[in-house]
Amino acid sequence: MVTPVSGDWCQDTIYHSQLVHRARAAAEAVVDPELPMLTLADLGVLREVRVGADGGVTVSITPTYTGCPAMDAMRKDLRAALRGAGFEEVRIDVALHPAWTTDWISDGGRRKLAEAGIAPPGPASARARGRQAGIAPPGPASARARGRQAGWPVPLTLTPPRRRVPCPRCGSEDTELTSEFGATACKALRRCTACREPFEHVKEI
Amino acid sequence: MSFDNAYEAITEENDSRWAFGTGFDDPLSGVDTVLPPDVDGADLAQYCLMLGDDALVMSHRLQEWCTRAPELEDEVAIANIALDLLGQARFLLARASAAEGPAGSAADGSADSAAAGAAGGAGRGEDELAFLREESQFRNVRLVELVNGDFAHTMARLLIFSTWRLALLARLVDLQDPVIAAIAAKGVKEVTYHRDWAARWVVRLGDGTELSRSRMAEGLAAVWPLVDELFRPHELELRLATVGVGVDPSVLRPEFDAVLAEVLRAATLAWPQTPALAGVAGLFGRHGVHTEAMGYLLAELQSVRRGHHEGASW
Numbered sequence: 223m224v225t226p227v228s229g230d231w232c233q234d235t236i237y238h239s240q241l242v243h244r245a246r247a248a249a250e251a252v253v254d255p256e257l258p259m260l261t262l263a264d265l266g267v268l269r270e271v272r273v274g275a276d277g278g279v280t281v282s283i284t285p286t287y288t289g290c291p292a293m294d295a296m297r298k299d300l301r302a303a304l305r306g307a308g309f310e311e312v313r314i315d316v317a318l319h320p321a322w323t324t325d326w327i328s329d330g331g332r333r334k335l336a337e338a339g340i341a342p343p344g345p346a347s348a349r350a351r352g353r354q355a356g357i358a359p360p361g362p363a364s365a366r367a368r369g370r371q372a373g374w375p376v377p378l379t380l381t382p383p384r385r386r387v388p389c390p391r392c393g394s395e396d397t398e399l400t401s402e403f404g405a406t407a408c409k410a411l412r413r414c415t416a417c418r419e420p421f422e423h424v425k426e427i
Numbered sequence: 428m429s430f431d432n433a434y435e436a437i438t439e440e441n442d443s444r445w446a447f448g449t450g451f452d453d454p455l456s457g458v459d460t461v462l463p464p465d466v467d468g469a470d471l472a473q474y475c476l477m478l479g480d481d482a483l484v485m486s487h488r489l490q491e492w493c494t495r496a497p498e499l500e501d502e503v504a505i506a507n508i509a510l511d512l513l514g515q516a517r518f519l520l521a522r523a524s525a526a527e528g529p530a531g532s533a534a535d536g537s538a539d540s541a542a543a544g545a546a547g548g549a550g551r552g553e554d555e556l557a558f559l560r561e562e563s564q565f566r567n568v569r570l571v572e573l574v575n576g577d578f579a580h581t582m583a584r585l586l587i588f589s590t591w592r593l594a595l596l597a598r599l600v601d602l603q604d605p606v607i608a609a610i611a612a613k614g615v616k617e618v619t620y621h622r623d624w625a626a627r628w629v630v631r632l633g634d635g636t637e638l639s640r641s642r643m644a645e646g647l648a649a650v651w652p653l654v655d656e657l658f659r660p661h662e663l664e665l666r667l668a669t670v671g672v673g674v675d676p677s678v679l680r681p682e683f684d685a686v687l688a689e690v691l692r693a694a695t696l697a698w699p700q701t702p703a704l705a706g707v708a709g710l711f712g713r714h715g716v717h718t719e720a721m722g723y724l725l726a727e728l729q730s731v732r733r734g735h736h737e738g739a740s741w
Contacts, residue, residue: 282457288613289514293454315457318518318609321616376593376615378686379623380630380693402620403504407511411500427616 238273245279246271248307255295256406259338262296266326269317278311279304284322287407287427324408324426336390341412341423344385387423389414397421454517454553455606460525463603465670471604472527472550473566473663474673477713478607479519480567483557485588486512487728488575497578504624508585511617517553518610524550558732562722563715569704570653572712572721579639579646582628587650589622590686591657594679603671626690633694644696651699656706658683661713
């Protein structure tokens with residue numbers, strides 16, 4: 223940032239922080255193209271909004287899945303929203319590191335998912351820890367022990383892991399996995415055995 | 428932005444997001460693509476092509492299952508896995524493009540570079556790398572190019588491929604190139620799901636009926652000849668392993684064998700015995716020497732792009 227003229231320092235700083243506030247508000251309001259009940263901020267995809275001394279905006283976003291086809295739509299929607307808020311120079315950068323995790327979905331985002339009938343993810347870090355501890359792979363215990371001795375970075379899971387995923391409609395915890403792959407890269411398909419409704423679940427990653 | 432119907436989506440002015448490939452934004456836009464020290468740009472570019480071509484070609488074969496899978500859930504699963512791999516391929520080809528620099532096109536003798544819609548990077552761009560290279564310029568292992576065969580063949584190959592790739596990506600995470608490391612970190616999470624899904628199908632079919640069991644054993648036997656090649660290091664992989672950027676694939680074998688043994692034991696299947704497919708005068712997929720299946724695959728993958736030299740997008 224260029225050094226402002228000394229007399230206007232205070233005013234420049236206030237003006238700049240107003241610009242940042244406006245840019246951030248515009249970017250944070252953009253919704254996900256495939257989960258339109260969530261904003262990009264709710265989803266944790268929006269990493270950073272910066273405003274340069276020349277008034278140009280740089281937004282950093284991170285992909286949920288590497289193949290997520292919504293990335294291009296997100297860029298266009300962000301650009302349009304920021305232009306609408308009066309920013310002509312808009313740059314959308316990709317931040318790859320650290321990799322996105324469902325743990326970054328905000329509490330508000332989780333509530334909105336549940337209200338839309340989509341079960342929010344459980345803690346992804348717990349899933350990783352569970353895997354390290356070798357959650358329930360069937361087969362002889364000796365095989366599991368060998369796997370740990372060999373130091374596999376990611377243990378094999380031969381049965382769908384048991385997860386506590388309450389039904390977003392009736393609240394029953396009596397639900398089962400239909401498929402770990404759903405209509406978008408980030409969702410699994412489940413079924414409630416109490417109310418018998420199928421539902422989607424944002425899977426832990 | 429959302430659309431009420433598909434027609435609106437494709438007619439929106441200048442909208443290119445549903446194109447067959449060309450016209451997308453550079454997936455690495457804004458990522459620092461400076462080379463790590465002690466690494467030759469051409470070497471890194473070739474390595475990214477190896478990793479990216481494995482994902483691209485495997486993705487293409489999986490996409491061929493669209494509308495053909497036995498159940499809707501499996502149709503969706505295969506399409507998801509293909510999409511994850513296509514995403515990995517896009518990032519890796521974009522990384523190859525940035526690493527090769529402007530000299531890349533000349534070095535590889537690729538025709539038609541002027542027509543390419545090079546998106547970002549200093550090199551040829553992901554589209555030109557995917558759609559305008561010749562067969563001998565593809566560096567994928569031959570396992571991924573085999574025709575699909577039946578569902579059991581496809582599950583056998585996917586189990587083998589994802590077990591190997593997961594072991595590879597898990598090691599790339601700790602290496603020197605920050606872009607490859609970041610792509611690998613993301614890929615580990617995705618491929619874990621792919622491997623578990625394929626492994627469960629192998630167990631279900633292997634430990635199923637007499638018919639499913641024999642088909643599963645046939646599938647494994649059919650793809651097994653291409654397994655040894657996965658662990659045969661190319662000189663470039665060895666060179667990059669010494670500077671901490673690449674992985675010598677021979678180190679992945681013990682993990683691969685241990686995972687496969689656990690799956691086959693649960694599936695009550697015997698270890699496949701079909702002999703390895705030899706290379707051609709000592710050359711394999713990593714050298715650009717492929718099987719008969721590769722030419723047909725590329726014809727389908729590339730024909731639309733090659734038919735529109737201006738770089739059409741829609």
